[in-house]
Amino acid sequence: MSLTNQEYEELSKRYSKNSKAMMNIPKAFIIGGLICALGQGLIALYTALGVPEDLAPGACSMTLVLLSALLTGLGVYDNIAKHAGAGTLVPITGFANAMVSPALEFKSEGLILGVGAKMFAIAGPVIVYGLSASVLYGLVMVLLGL
Amino acid sequence: MAKKLGKQTYVMDTPPTIAGFAAIGSKKEGEGPLGQYFDVINFDSTFSQKTWEKAESKLAHDTVELAVKKAGLSYQDIDCIFAGDLLNQCIGSTFGVRELGIPYLGIYGACSTMAEGLMLAAFLADGGGMQNIIASTASHFCTAERQYRFPLEYGGQRTPTSQWTVTGSGAAVVTAGGGAGPFIRAATVGTIEDKGIKDAANMGAAMAPAAAATIQQFFADTGTRPEDYDLILTGDLGQVGSDLLYELLLREDVDIKSRHTDCGLLIYDPDKQDVHAGASGCGCCASVLCSYILPSVVAGRLKKLLFIATGALLSPTSTQQGESIPSVAHLVYITSEPGQGV
Amino acid sequence: MDMILPYVWAFLVGGAICAVGQVLIDFTKLTPARILVSFVVLGVLLGALGIYQPLIDFAGAGASVPLTGFGALLAKGVRDAVAENGNIGILTGGLIASAGGVTAAIVCALSVALVFRPKDKA
Numbered sequence: 001m002s003l004t005n006q007e008y009e010e011l012s013k014r015y016s017k018n019s020k021a022m023m024n025i026p027k028a029f030i031i032g033g034l035i036c037a038l039g040q041g042l043i044a045l046y047t048a049l050g051v052p053e054d055l056a057p058g059a060c061s062m063t064l065v066l067l068s069a070l071l072t073g074l075g076v077y078d079n080i081a082k083h084a085g086a087g088t089l090v091p092i093t094g095f096a097n098a099m100v101s102p103a104l105e106f107k108s109e110g111l112i113l114g115v116g117a118k119m120f121a122i123a124g125p126v127i128v129y130g131l132s133a134s135v136l137y138g139l140v141m142v143l144l145g146l
Numbered sequence: 147m148a149k150k151l152g153k154q155t156y157v158m159d160t161p162p163t164i165a166g167f168a169a170i171g172s173k174k175e176g177e178g179p180l181g182q183y184f185d186v187i188n189f190d191s192t193f194s195q196k197t198w199e200k201a202e203s204k205l206a207h208d209t210v211e212l213a214v215k216k217a218g219l220s221y222q223d224i225d226c227i228f229a230g231d232l233l234n235q236c237i238g239s240t241f242g243v244r245e246l247g248i249p250y251l252g253i254y255g256a257c258s259t260m261a262e263g264l265m266l267a268a269f270l271a272d273g274g275g276m277q278n279i280i281a282s283t284a285s286h287f288c289t290a291e292r293q294y295r296f297p298l299e300y301g302g303q304r305t306p307t308s309q310w311t312v313t314g315s316g317a318a319v320v321t322a323g324g325g326a327g328p329f330i331r332a333a334t335v336g337t338i339e340d341k342g343i344k345d346a347a348n349m350g351a352a353m354a355p356a357a358a359a360t361i362q363q364f365f366a367d368t369g370t371r372p373e374d375y376d377l378i379l380t381g382d383l384g385q386v387g388s389d390l391l392y393e394l395l396l397r398e399d400v401d402i403k404s405r406h407t408d409c410g411l412l413i414y415d416p417d418k419q420d421v422h423a424g425a426s427g428c429g430c431c432a433s434v435l436c437s438y439i440l441p442s443v444v445a446g447r448l449k450k451l452l453f454i455a456t457g458a459l460l461s462p463t464s465t466q467q468g469e470s471i472p473s474v475a476h477l478v479y480i481t482s483e484p485g486q487g488v
Numbered sequence: 489m490d491m492i493l494p495y496v497w498a499f500l501v502g503g504a505i506c507a508v509g510q511v512l513i514d515f516t517k518l519t520p521a522r523i524l525v526s527f528v529v530l531g532v533l534l535g536a537l538g539i540y541q542p543l544i545d546f547a548g549a550g551a552s553v554p555l556t557g558f559g560a561l562l563a564k565g566v567r568d569a570v571a572e573n574g575n576i577g578i579l580t581g582g583l584i585a586s587a588g589g590v591t592a593a594i595v596c597a598l599s600v601a602l603v604f605r606p607k608d609k610a
Contacts, residue, residue, distance in 0.1 A: 003355075003394070003397075006342075008355065011393060012341075012354075012386070015386050015389040015390050015393070017423075019305055019514040020306070021510075021515065024510050024513070025507050025511060026507075027510075028507050028510035029504065029510075032503050032505070032506025032507070032509075033498075033502050034499065036498045036502025037495045037499040039548075039552070039553040040498035040499075040550065042549070057548075057552045059588075060552070060553070061558075061588070061592075062589060064553065066596055068596075069597065070600070072299045073299075075299060075606075077299065078301045081302065082301075085303045085510050086509030086510035086523070088301050089301065089506075089523065090505060090523075090527060090554045090556075091502070091506065091553045091555070092553055092554075092555065092558060093553075094301065094524070094555070095524065095558070095589075096596060097301045100299070100593075100596060101298070102300070103597040103598060103601040104297065104601045104604055104605075104606050105292055105298055105299065106292075107601050108197040108198075115597075115598060115601045119597045119598075123593070125525050126524050126525055126528050126555070126558075129525045129528060130528040130529065130531075130559055130562050130586075133529045133559070133563075134563055134565065134582035135579060137535075137536040137563050138567075138570055138577065138578030138579075141536075141566070141570060141578075172610060173608070287608065287610060288606070288608055297606065298606040298608070299606055302520055345517075
């Protein structure tokens with residue numbers, strides 16, 4: 001076969017269907033938006049229940065994490081995510097799903113190196129780079145005397 | 147003893163026969179168009195086991211057991227088993243057959259394993275001094291997902307080019323000389339091909355060049371043409387890989403389209419079952435061959451069959467390190483009638 | 489109308505941030521894990537630049553629920569801790585601010601793993 005790698009890549013692109021972005025993006029928008037609207041409802045609920053205004057968003061996030069974990073355990077979250085894509089990935093629920101699903105999956109490898117370690121296999125980098133970026137911000141802030 | 151023909155093809159002296167074969171699948175396979183042809187469909191994909199790996203081993207074990215039984219043999223009659231699968235260190239196969247007491251030779255060819263096993267079995271039966279040899283392989287959707295991709299409950303989106311790993315297994319008993327068929331007449335050992343595809347969710351595109359190279363080599367070695375065969379059956383190229391295979395071969399003036407189908411397109415219904423570009427996995431072509439295809443050869447509806455199983459030789463490590471996906475394809479020529487040559 | 493408006497803005501802004509994520513999935517080779525990391529780091533940056541807080545004030549959960557909000561929370565935590573405790577806050581602020589969410593995710597993951605089993609997708 002005389003085809004170069006470059007020629008083959010172009011050929012394979014011609015036969016490989018692209019993701020249906022025109023369907024995926026609206027679906028991600030709607031489902032992601034609904035999760036955030038649900039969050040807004042939770043904030044309103046907690047505020048009405050007397051939770052201080054600055055703590056209500058945190059309580060809302062924790063509730064969404066709990067809900068996502070439950071749906072993941074029941075085997076439902078991935079069925080929604082199949083349609084929602086980034087709509088269920090980007091909200092805090094996606095972070096929770098990324099923690100819960102490997103913990104559940106690798107239970108068969110034991111509680112320590114299975115559940116305990118694999119829990120961070122997908123979501124760990126979010127914590128690592130999020131915290132590191134915040135430390136970097138702190139350093140810059142202090143060094144520049146802001 | 148098989149004789150070399152051309153560059154990579156070996157023609158059997160006394161074509162060995164496939165004396166018994168069996169295929170087992172699970173729910174999704176049972177709901178597919180070929181469900182009725184499987185020997186057993188177990189709707190419980192855990193196969194009553196505690197882990198998915200144990201389930202795959204049980205699947206492999208039960209299929210071997212059934213194939214030996216259907217061949218009218220017992221384990222003492224088996225000289226050797228060639229088996230392999232997709233799991234790290236091939237534990238699906240080794241753990242599956244560890245209690246059978248059959249001399250074991252492990253092989254790894256990813257999804258090309260069934261053709262690799264069949265050809266090695268045929269070579270050893272035709273002049274290697276062995277009488278009965280098993281070729282077997284299995285795959286399980288859940289073990290493949292957790293090893294190669296994401297946890298089952300992870301909320302990811304599959305791309306349109308991705309393929310669905312078959313939860314299924316096929317096993318065949320190859321017997322030296324004589325018998326009623328189907329007969330293994332020749333085999334072409336494939337070379338590793340790599341055209342630089344890096345997307346692990348587009349296996350069809352990665353494997354098509356290997357299939358094209360082996361098919362083209364077989365026709366060159368034997369001086370035959372696609373029209374000389376009833377069916378050219380590839381392993382698990384899926385829709386993308388099949389289209390690319392036609393294109394690649396057409397550029398070499400070989401037109402297989404009218405004779406070709408792909409196991410990855412047969413086993414599921416792409417309209418009703420959510421499988422994107424088709425099926426994949428060691429168990430895909432093994433179970434299709436041992437459920438739907440070989441009975442047609444036995445009945446004489448298919449007289450001349452080219453079975454080409456393709457394997458993507460990647461690992462999670464190579465993918466993370468950004469390597470491209472090398473692939474291999476092995477060809478086995480199977481006929482309903484005895485005879486010599488090609 | 490005043491009752492409904494916060495929900496509309498949460499829906500629109502949250503949906504838009506998710507739509508950006510989907511564009512990255514469909515049109516780039518970025519894996520989901522890389523997209524999550526990018527969103528968090530972007531959130532830290534926007535939070536540090538003081539751009540994200542106005543968005544939270546405006547869209548509420550629409551800005552705080554997506555992972556960019558998590559990033560902005562980390563930045564805010566560091567800023568508050570440094571103001572309150574001095575330089576040690578550079579190291580303590582991020583985790584203190586995100587302690588609830590991270591701990592909830594860890595405990596939920598453990599609990600769910602103990603109770604449930606993963607299911608086949610066939």
